[in-house]
Amino acid sequence: xxxxxxxxxxxxxxxxxxxxxxxxxxxxxxxxxxxxxxxxxxxxxxxxxxxxxxxxxxxxxxxxxxxxxxxxxxxxxxxxxxxxxxxxxxxxxxxxxxxxxxxxxxxxxxxxxxxxxxxxxxxxxxxxxxxxxxxxxxxxxxxxxxxxxxxxxxxxxxxxxxxxxxxxxxxxxxxxxxxxxxxxxxxxxxxxxxxxxxxxxxxxxxxxxxxxxxxxxxxxxxxxxxxxxxxxxxxxxxxxxxxxxxxxxxxxxxxxxxxxxxxxxxxxxxxxxxxxxx
Numbered sequence: 001x002x003x004x005x006x007x008x009x010x011x012x013x014x015x016x017x018x019x020x021x022x023x024x025x026x027x028x029x030x031x032x033x034x035x036x037x038x039x040x041x042x043x044x045x046x047x048x049x050x051x052x053x054x055x056x057x058x059x060x061x062x063x064x065x066x067x068x069x070x071x072x073x074x075x076x077x078x079x080x081x082x083x084x085x086x087x088x089x090x091x092x093x094x095x096x097x098x099x100x101x102x103x104x105x106x107x108x109x110x111x112x113x114x115x116x117x118x119x120x121x122x123x124x125x126x127x128x129x130x131x132x133x134x135x136x137x138x139x140x141x142x143x144x145x146x147x148x149x150x151x152x153x154x155x156x157x158x159x160x161x162x163x164x165x166x167x168x169x170x171x172x173x174x175x176x177x178x179x180x181x182x183x184x185x186x187x188x189x190x191x192x193x194x195x196x197x198x199x200x201x202x203x204x205x206x207x208x209x210x211x212x213x214x215x216x217x218x219x220x221x222x223x224x225x226x227x228x229x230x231x232x233x234x235x236x237x238x239x240x241x242x243x244x245x246x247x248x249x250x251x252x253x254x255x256x257x258x259x260x261x262x263x264x265x266x267x268x269x270x271x272x273x274x275x276x277x278x
Contacts, residue, residue, distance in 0.1 A: 050102030058089040060179040061106050065221075068173055068183035069119075069245070071190060072225045076120050076243045088113060107177050107217050107252050114221065114250035125246035127158045128226050135170075135222035135248040142211050144222045146170040146248075148204035160242035163228040165195040168204055172211045173221040174253070176261030186211045195229055195236050213253050215261035222248045 011019055011026075019028050062085045066073070073081075095110030118124045125133070131151035137144050154166070171187030186209050211220070225245040229236040 047101070050100075053102045054093060054104060055086075055090065057104075057179075058093060058106070059086050061175075062086040062089055064179035064181075064183060065173070065175055065219075068175060068185050069223070071185065072169070072171060072187065072223065073119050073245055075227065075238060075240070076225075076245060077122050077241070078119055079121055081119050085117075088117065105177055107219055111219065111250040111252060114247050117247040119245040120243075123158070123242050123244040125224055125226055125244045128155055128242070128244060129153075129168075130155050133170075133224050133246075133248060135224075137220060137222065137249065137251055139253055142213060144170075144172050144209050144211065144220075146207040146209070146222065146224065148206055151204050153201060154198060158242075159198065160228050160239050162230050163198060163239055163242060164231045165197055165229045165236060166201070167195060167227045167229070168224065169227070170207050170209060170222065170224045172209050173219075173223060174211060174213060175219045175221075176215045177217060178261045181261060184211070184214065193236070195231075213255055213258060216255050216258040217261065218253045219250060220253050221250050224248060 011021055013019070016030060017028055018030070019026065021027075062082060065085065066082060089106055092109040092111060092113050093104045093106055095113075096104040096108040098108055099105060116126075118126065129151050130153050131148075133151060134147045135144050136147065148168075167189075169187060169189045171185055171190065173183060173185050175183035188209065189207075209222075223245055226243065228239045228242040230239060
C-alpha cells in the first residue's frame with residue numbers, strides 16, 4: 001500500500017492501480033483480481049468461504065455490541081474501535097473448540113479476551129481513575145456489583161483542562177448469539193444528572209445493577225464510563241475530550257429454561273450474502 005503525495009487526489013482505478021481515500025489521506029494499491037464465480041462454485045475455495053463467513057459473524061457481532069453500547073459511547077473518540085473489536089472477536093471465536101471453521105460462535109469462544117477492553121485508545125478509564133473498578137456477576141440473582149473501593153480518585157495528569165465536573169457511570173450489557181436481534185443495556189444512572197465537582201470529588205460508592213436475561217445463552221459485559229463537563233452560567237456542557245468506557249468483564253450466562261437465540265451458521269450466512277439479505 002503506497003501513500004499518495006502531492007496536489008493530485010484520485011479515487012478510482014487507472015490501469016492496474018487503484019486509488020482510494022481513508023481517514024482523509026489518499027493511498028494507492030495494485031488492482032485486485034477476483035473471480036466471483038470460482039469463489040462460490042469451486043471446492044478449492046471451501047476454506048475461504050468458511051473464513052469469509054467467520055469474518056462476517058465477528059463483524060456482525062461487533063456491530064451489534066456497538067449498537068447496544070451506543071448511548072454510552074456516542075460522545076467518545078472511538079477511532080478504530082470497530083475494526084479493533086472485530087479483530088478481537090475473531091480471536092475470541094478461535095477459542096471455540098466445539099465447532100468447525102465457519103460455524104464457530106462468539107459465545108463458545110474465549111470471552112476473557114474482552115476483559116479490560118477500552119473503547120478509545122486516546123482516553124482510557126484506566127488512565128483517568130487512580131485505582132481499578134471491579135465487577136462481580138451474580139447469575140442466580142441477576143445482579144452485578146460494581147466495587148469502587150480501590151479507586152482513590154481521578155488522575156489530574158489526564159483530566160481535560162476545562163473540566164469542572166464529571167460523571168462515572170456503570171452499566172451492564174447483554175447480547176445473544178444472534179446479532180440481528182437488539183441486545184440489552186442496563187444503566188439506570190445514565191439519564192440522571194448526577195454531576196460531581198472534580199475539586200471536591202469524594203470516594204465513589206459501590207453500585208448494584210439488576211439485569212434480566214432474555215435467552216438461554218447471552219454475553220454479559222459489565223462496563224464503566226466516565227464523562228467530563230464544564231459548568232458555565234449554571235449549565236453543564238459535555239466536553240468532546242476525555243470521555244472513556246471500559247469493559248470490565250465478559251462472561252457467558254446460561255439458563256436452559258429460557259428460549260434459545262441461535263445465530264446463523266456459515267451456510268446461512270453465505271446464502272444470505274448471495275441473496276443480499278444480510
